Amino acid sequence: MASSLAEEPCEACTSDDEPLIEKEYIKYLNKINNVWEVIDNHHLEGEYPFEDFRDALEFTYEIGELAEEEWHxxxxQLQWGEVKVEMWTHKIDGLHKTDFVMAARMDQIHEEYAPD
Structure with missing residues (x-):
């Protein structure tokens, strides 16, 4: 599921920003893969399936590189056949648009591992 959200910049928030509320984040949630869900109106959780441990490990490395690049x-959590990701913006202790941009980028990376 390619998303134009993945093409948007990961903009850092400021301490003055407020966490997104449901009516604000729902439009972003609808633009990312259905592996993601919002938990307690606070953070995103996603579970990506894999055919084996090696692919899960490589995906973990790639999203780690993305995280370093964007400083987010x-x-x-890596295990055989699955990678679980939990994400929120710590500075505001809640969700920011950047969390959804990162999720969309992770979705794109995961597409490389989908079986033909």
Whole structure:
């Protein structure tokens, strides 16, 4: 699921920004893969399936590189056949548009691992 949201910049928030509320974040949630859900109106959680451990490991490395590049670091749990990602903007202790941009970019990376 390619998303134009993935092409948008990851803009850092300021301490003056407020976390997104449901009516604000729902438009972004609808633009990312359905592996993602918003938990407690606070953070995003996604679970990506894989055919094996190696692909899951390589995906984890790639999203780690993305996180370093954008300086926006998710929590990542790697296991055989699955990578779980949890993400929110710590500076505002909640969701920011950047969280959804990162999720859309992770979705694009995951497409490379989809079986033919």
């Amino acid at each position: 670091h998710p929590d990542i």
